[in-house]
Amino acid sequence: MGKRKTKSKTSDDRRKKLKQDADSQLDNGVFSESVHQGPDLDIDQEADWETAEQSYELKPRSAKHKDVVEGLPIKRSDGTVERTQREQTVPESDDEEQELQAPAQPEEKEESEDEFNDSSLSPRERLVKIKEEVAELAARLMEDPEENTACLTRLRKMSKSKNFVVSQLAIISLVPVFKSLAPGYKIRQLTDAEKREKVSKEVARLRQFEQSLIYNYKLFVDHLGDLGRITRSNSMNNKNITENQVKLGQLALKVCCEMASSALKFFNNRNELLTIIVKRLNKKPQDIEDHRVFTKCIRLLESLLAEDKEHGELSHDLTNILCKTITEKKYRVDESVLNIFLSLSVLDDYNPSEGGRRSAPKLKKKDRVHLSKKQRKSRKEMKEIEEELEKAKQTITAEEREKFQAKILQRLLKLYLEILKVGASSVDEKNDAGLLMAAVLEGLSKFGKMANFDLLGDFLEVLREIMTDIVSSNSLTNEDDADEIYEEGECGLFDSRQIRTILLCIMTSFQLTLNHLTVGKLPISIDLSRFVSTMYLILSDLALDCELEFSSKSLRLLDPLSNSENLEKPSVNVSTKSELLLNCLDSIFFRSRNGSVSRSVSFTKRLYLSILHTPEKTSLATLKFIGKLVNKYGESLKGLWNTEERISGEGSYQLGIEIQREVELERCNSSAATLWENVLLDKHYSPMVRDGARSLMKLSKVNDRKV
Secondary structure (H helix, E strand, O other): OHHHHHHHHHHHHHHHHHHHHHHHHHHHOOOOOOOOOOOHHHHHHHHHHHHHHHHHHHOOOOOOOOOEEEOOOEEOOOOOEEOOEEEOOOOOOHHHHHHHOHHHOOOOOOOOOOOOOOOOOOHHHHHHHHHHHHHHHHHHHHHOOOOOHHHHHHHHHHHOOOOHHHHHHHHHHHHHHHHHHOOOOOOOOOOHHHHHOOOOHHHHHHHHHHHHHHHHHHHHHHHHHHHHOOOHHHHHOOOOOOHHHHHHHHHHHHHHHHHHOOHHHHOOOHHHHHHHHHHOOOOOOOOHHHHHHHHHHHHHHHHHHHHOOOOOHHHHHHHHHHHHHHHHOOOOOOHHHHHHHHHOOOOOOOOHHHOOOOOOOOOOOOOOOOOOHHHHHHHHHHHHHHHHHHHHHOOOOHHHHHHHHHHHHHHHHHHHHHHHHHHOOOOOOOOOHHHHHHHHHHHHHHHHHHOOHHHHHHHHHHHHHHHHHHHHHOOOOOHHHHHHHHHHOOOOOOOHHHHHHHHHHHHHHHHHHHHHHHHOOOOOOOOOHHHHHHHHHOHHHHHOOOOOOOOOOOOOOOOOOOOHHHOOOOOOOOOOHHHHHHHHHHHHHOOOOOOOHHHHHHHHHHHHHHHOOOOHHHHHHHHHHHHHHHHHOHHHHHHHHOOHHHOOOOOOOOOOOOOOOOOOOOOOOHHHOOOOHHHHHOOOOOHHHHHHHHHHHHHHHHHHHHO
16 A cells, blocks of 8 residues: 555656646747657646636637627527527617717817818808808708718807808808708707616617707807897997998898798797897888898798787797887887787687686586496596697697687787886877887777776776877967967868877777677776767868878878878778778767767768868768768757758857867757758769768658658
8 A cells, every 4th residue: 555655646746747847848938849758648638638628618609799699599400509699789888878968068169260261272262162061061961960960060160150151151051951950849858867768779869869959959049149139220339340240140130030930930949039030129220131121020920920820829929028028128119019919810719708608517417427436547547648648749729729818818918008008198209108009009909809807997097098198288278379270380180190099099998898898797887978079079180181091001102291200100900090980980879878869960060071171982981971870860860951940049050160279079069050061062073972962961851751
């Protein structure tokens, strides 16, 4: 036993020595042709090779591509085993997350413009180079916008270039780019939870494109707002503003109008885009190009309100912006800005009195369908799902549209009332709310019938105050004032603008009252006698108005003797003064309870006096109205055509002019009046007026025979 142990020990020592020698040779890089010493060395080398082979078999297989993962093998029908590999879905790295959040980071510094200011190029070559680059960037965006979002950023930065040509071309090219890329709905910002969640590559790519589009569009709209503040009038007092900046300001407004008239009016930053346009509408500019931009903005806003008839959301936003801007400017805006509201088409079918009647009737308990608890729960869940789908579709329901209509009307009437209160004491002053009186009254004549009963008293009080101020400013109670007026040779007490304002006040007051009378919501009786007497007062001055049958949109030559400063401003309401007169008379005698026998006699006499001076169409319309009065008050009016019944000791008819005092309805003594104007109308130049006067005379005789 001792000998065997000694032999094994010596053999182990020998192996170790040989192994150390081999290792030393490998370390020194020397490979000699050494002779193996003994068979035991071959046995050891075979054992080493076996262990190395086993360790190699245990190692996993390596793929050529790192993003490939080894799958389970597949055994074929012939017994062969096939190796399978699949691509690995790589999660988003931190770098990709930073790229997605890149649009929210502050803007980098603008790139240098040395490439556009190359001195070696001629101006024409430089222009061609700029056009080629802008066209290339726009073409790449149109071809694949999700891959070329950097081109959009580059193009937007070029719009802020100090080079006028580069900035102008970039701004013009961005308009069709945004019109083609932006959808017809708003893209909301991603929440923090949505940014942290893991999504696929396609979703991440789409989100990155949408966020980049929103970011660049917002900065572009802000840049247009900065340029739009520069006008020709501002540059006259500021030497730092150049001519190129003024041209860019005009271009910015044209671009805003183009974008607002497209599908971008439903995209993000709509209110900011509309605010740029509204803030440019102050006073009418004197410069020709600025005036064209001003008119373009007015027409655009009118078309937006006229087209938004089915929804009302756009009209609601635009009304809020306009009202806020007009109030901030202390009502010192042009009349045409306020007339934009007359294009509101969403209020055409609005009836506030039917608001509470549209609610569905409540079912009785016996008529209800019995549902189990599970069915009620499922129905509630389905209702929530339908509401989410409606929100996703961004559709406007009938209830939401009615809410928009109510808010628009409330905001508009509040603005009208504020302007009337501010301008009531300063009707004739310039640069004040008094210049907007005609526009406000025209708006009230259209939307006043929808006013709430709570505002009725305030409106009537303000309208009465406006009318009283105009009448008192032209009063003839003072004899010195009357002498001055007669010496100056004026045609009447009131000018054309004042007459129109009074007519609008009268018509608006009756429309406000009649609306509540028809609905049955007027619990009290309102005295409108002041409006009736004022209507009687202005009839003589109205007949002398040379523009009685002309509106602001009538094609005619201006009076060469008239003052250009006193010309009536153009208005959206194309109703002539003749039409307003007939509407007021119809409201007094046929649509309200203000008509009476004594008033009908007084107005008939005064209207016959007016027919002697009015044009042919107005005279015919007035005769037809008198015919309606005769049919209603025939027994009382027949004596006006008969002189025998007018011989009494009650005195004579007081016209009011011959004694140099104001015309008064209550003191005119109309019972002593006679229609001697029939003799003159029988020789009128118009055959139709002659026939109308003769027919009224025959009608009175027929009534007289019946009696």
